[in-house]
Amino acid sequence: MSNKPTLTTSAGAPVPSNKTTKTAGKRGPALLEDYQLIEKLAHQNRERIPERAVHAKGWGLQGKFTVTHDISQYTCADLFSQVGKQTEVLSRWSTVAGESGAADIERDVRGFSLKFYTEQGNWDLVGNNTPVFFVRDAFKFPDFIRTQKRHPKTNLRSPEAMFDFWAAQPESVHQVTILMSDRGIPKTPMHMNGYGSHTFSMWNKNGERFWVKFHFKTHQGHEHYTNEEAEHRIGKTREAYQEDLFSAIENGDYPKWTMFIQVMPEEEAGKQEYNPFDVTKVWPHDDYPLIEVGELEMNKNPENYFQMVENAAYSPSNVVPGIGFSPDKMLQARVWSYADAHRYRLGTHYEALPANAAKNSKINHYHKDGSMRFFTNDFDNPDAYYEPNQHNGPVANESVAEPPLKIDGDAARYDQVEEAIDYVQPRALYNLFSDEQKQRLYNNYAAAMGPCSDAVKERWYAVLEKVHPDYAKGVRLANEKLDSDVNAAPITDETPVIDN
Template identity: 80%
Template sequence: MSKRLTTTAGAPMPSNDTSKTAGPRGPVLLEDYQLIEKLAHQNRERIPERVVHAKGWGALGTFTVTHDITKYTRAKLFSEVGKKTEVLSRWSTVAGEQGAADAERDVRGFSLKFYTEEGNWDMVGNNTPIFFVRDPLKFPDFIRTQKRHPKTNLRSPEAMFDFWAAQPESVHQVTILMSDRGIPTNPMHMNGYGSHTYSFWNNDGERFWVKFHFKTQQGHKHYTNDEAEKLIGSTRESYQEDLFNAIDEGKFPKWTMFIQVMPEADADRPDFNPFDLTKVWPHSDYPLIEVGELEMNKNPDNYFQWIENAAYSPSNKVPGIGYSPDKMLQARVFSYADAHRYRLGTHYEALPPNAPKSAVHHYHKDGSMRFFQNDTGNPDAYYEPNQYSDAPVADMSFEEPPLRIDADAFRHEQEVTDVDFVQPRALYAEVLNDEQRHRLHHNMAAAMGPCSQPVKERWYAVLERVHPDYAAGVRKAVEEEGDVNAVPVTEDTPVHAK
């Protein structure tokens, strides 16, 4: 027997075919609540898209510990070899809107929600180990350059390269973005990184600085600009199709989790700031330590419920995992959760994809969409401290060791020095081969072709500081691509761009 169709209040629906009218030719009646309900819900089917990472794909899966790292962390999800933890993943492009094509050249978000016995741990990262900027004050400016121009409502290469030229430390990330790895074929064929420097702390109160790596077991595959352009002409949903179909067919993608560990006292040893998000830690100094295996093996039954409503934030951490003096991380601890409060609502963490598997006890009160009970069994205990023995109280045994900071508080100038070009220089000259450098030159030339000549020259100057061949190669590629779409310098061109 079929299930009975009802209103949202549970009343049976006598008809779902026609509206109630005043006679066969008469107007509809306002009393037709079923009609009003359907129209009202349709008007409210959408929620604001994410300001960044709007276009995404996700899956459910399992993380399994394969190696013992308990000497570094007390986090229970790593407490024993063989332990399994449920995980919700979401991958995404950064700049594009929800309707953007999957195979565009962009950084990809790589986020994992671990449903641990001590609460949710969110590993919020990207498919690159670094980022464009290292100071959060510049993050909103950077994102604006990736979005649409307020007058033309078009994406602006002029804005992108103008900003990058003024923030030369971005050249490391831009080089990765414009390299072969700028367009992975799908989420299964790319790595994931925590990117930021986090910390671990163990049962003895020792702290270690740590980097998270998730290495794809499927191997790396990427599209060229021409291949991506052709693919987008036939489908804009290639990532969703590939990911969904692979899991649906039982071809479960896997990643191996590694960490890099630095003793707390070693933070001053490298010749660069280990908390700088534009830098990597050399594997020769801080080798990869294997931790476990991530397998994504289930498609959500409802994409909107599980992936669109998924809310990741570095503020979700568990005992044994902590932060660092990484400026960008410190800001994201606030900004991510705040974005979710705006986009989804006050109680976003009670939605199914965000609700922890462990018990939840807090004193947050009321607010919109309060759809769950929260009196912890005693409605009188709605404040703290209180007289009731069954009310939730804080437990100091979970207090992490102090984060040692010894500095004066003021606005430190972010001086760009040769240290900022050492790593991109090694990437360009030592890691990439001749063919990869050739494609990098032409990928970058295609991206900056529409830019004005002053912006190009300022960007060439940044590339020159990385390596003379880098600047010369891109300049030559731009000349070969032609300046058909170049922005002419006029009296209206901003002074800094002339």
Template identity: 75%
Template sequence: MSQRQTTTAGAPVPTNETSKTAGPRGPVLLEDYQLIEKLAHQNRERIPERTVHAKGWGLQGTFTVTNDITKYTRAKIFSEVGKKTEVLSRWSTVAGEAGAADAERDVRGFSLKFYTEEGNWDMVGNNTPVFFVRDAYKFPDFIRTQKRHPKTNLRSPEAMFDFWAGQPESVHQVTILMSDRGIPQNPTHMNGYGSHTFSMWNHEGTRYWVKFHFKTHQGHDYYTNEKAKELIGQTRESYQEDLWNMIEAGKHPKWTLKIQVMEEEQAASLDFNPFDVTKVWPHKDFPLIEVGELEMHTVPENYFQLVENAAYSPSNVVPGIGFSPDKMLQARVWSYADAHRYRLGTHYEALPANAPKAASVAHYHKDGAMRFFQNDTGNSNAYYEPNQYEDAPRPDPSVMEPPLKIDPEAYRYPQETEEVDFVQPRALYKDVLTDDERVRLHQNMAGAMAPCSDSVKERWYAVLERVHPDYAKGVREAVESAPALPVTDDTPVKAAE
């Protein structure tokens, strides 16, 4: 038997087909409140899309600890081998709007919300271990170059490469973006990285610097530009389709969480800044340590409720996990939560996607729009703090983070580009990429910068020259010989780990 349709106030609805009118031919009566309600609600069905990472896909899953790391952290999520924690994922492109095609060349967001017993821990990262800029002062400018030109309302390669040429530390990330890694086959075929340097501390109060790596079990498969164009001509929703079909077939994607660990005192003795998000930590010096396995196994019942409303922020940490002097991270800790307050409302953390599952929530926030939950902690007199009531929420000094030891000179950021900014991109170009991958890198970059002015091209060639002369030469020749030779192989490209 079907359910009886009601108004939002719970009254039964007599019809959902015709408007109430003054006669057979109208006009419509103002008293048809249900018609007005339906139309008014439709006008308000959309919320602001994310300024960046607007197009996204998500699954629910489970994280299981497989290795003991309690020597590094007191976080209860890692307290014992075999422990399981519920997780909500969201993967996304960066530049495209909500209706953009899934298989565009772009960095991908890789965000995970762990519903731990101590509150939510959000790992808000990308599928790349580095980023374009190291100072948040330049982040709004960078994002504007990825969006639409104010006059043409078109994407502007001129703006992108002009900005990158003026921020040469971006060449590391741009090289990854323009390589085979720039178009993953779908979210399950890419790694996830915290990118920033974070910190952990143990029960003794000893702090360690850490980086988070989620290594895919599905292999690193990517599309060429040509295959991506063909795919987008067939469907703009290829990622969502792949994830749906994978889960429907019982194929649950998995990743292994690994961490790199640096002792607190080591940071001052390195020949690069370990808190610079445009740099990676060499694995030979800081080897990967296994932590656990992530398995995503469920398509959310309602996309809007659990994926669109999901609010990820680096500010969501738990005792035993903290921040670092990374300038970009420090800014994100504030700006992400503020973006959610704007997009979802004052009480966004109380929405089902964001509400903690295992921890009791007791705070002194009050009132505001959409206060749809009780928050008097069982004592209506305790609406401020400090107060005299024994049952009122109190801070817990036992979870206090150990003091952060910062030497401003040791942890300084270069105000101008230095030679160290080109060391790691050079190693990536010469030692990691194969000859064939370098050829495709040259062609991909040439295609992306083809519409740029000669002055911007020359500025970018100068950046590539500082990485390696062959890099600049290869891209220049690819630009001058455009159109580039087509890649005829329709199979996804296998990239190195």
């Protein structure tokens, strides 16, 4: 008799055989009563869930955040309440455009999301490895994502669509410049920064509000691949990030980041030449210097990837007292759209799944029933299933209310943005690059824009011209050289010829 545990059905009954289908005689057809065959096949058919519409390919770790500096003058959030305080964290990094089976090392923006299991509930910081984004208004977000996905006819990625869209959105040139620079292909998630990107708000125990930006600076240093290096690595493995992250943790090489905030007093918003709530803009560090907060250390591989990483649901709507939102248009839309995406992908009660359930605070709410309600939610008080009630059910706590948000002006559908302001910060970034970095920037553009039509190329050159004439000239020359090299390549027996 084996000492191994007995295999059971999902209902707990012991299984007599897990080798062959039950048939009518040795050569007979399968019997319908072989419910375990049906169970195994039926479950396999349902093992996959919809992948994320964006950021489908991802990798995650568990770890901790430790406060190293006092910022209580800016926030009353409990996780920052004292130096030395630690909070459990679940991270997820991802590419934006690729499907769940895409290669890890592609030129793309990376998602950088953190779930802090605080004593006041979960706080989700859902950001990227860049401090800005492609568009400032969520009204254009679905259009932008369509350009990153597959063409409806060819079912191929379309550089034509990408650059056609970007050329019509001048604010995108800041993010595209970063994407096409040396930092466009991080070596691993451990070798890149993380940013909240949006402007958020904090308030202290006196009700004073501050606008803030979140930064996570890598301790591992910035390391990146060139296009050629990335192609070589992808040729060997499509799972490079997962391999590197998993191995680092197993070897005890725990990656770390230092968390900083930029702080702007509430009354200073609107005094800048740029809109501080525009996610396509950064706050100059000379005006709003980085303030150190704490250290993030990721030190554990999840025991089950699907349970803790694939099921992880991050949403900007998960905030805690002392941390709030801002008039950032992209953030305002993400606050509700992310939670809606999770309900579609994971189900009504997605926040009760192990990856998303609050660990260090008690849950009390009146959400009822729905599919897959796999937990009790009467909290030992079954008569209190509505509110208000006389049965001592949970009630709101006015003491954690956010201070009033100062808003002026009339409601408007469109922002009146001077286009020229969209080129100022990309110009400053471009001017920071060395000659070698600029040449790699030009070459990366040429590789990305190769399939684009001349019309789209010209439209993008016009955008770059407004950033800096040398920028447009460098990208144009790199494209022309690439075209010349392709046209000059002799046809040999090894050269594939497409016969239309």
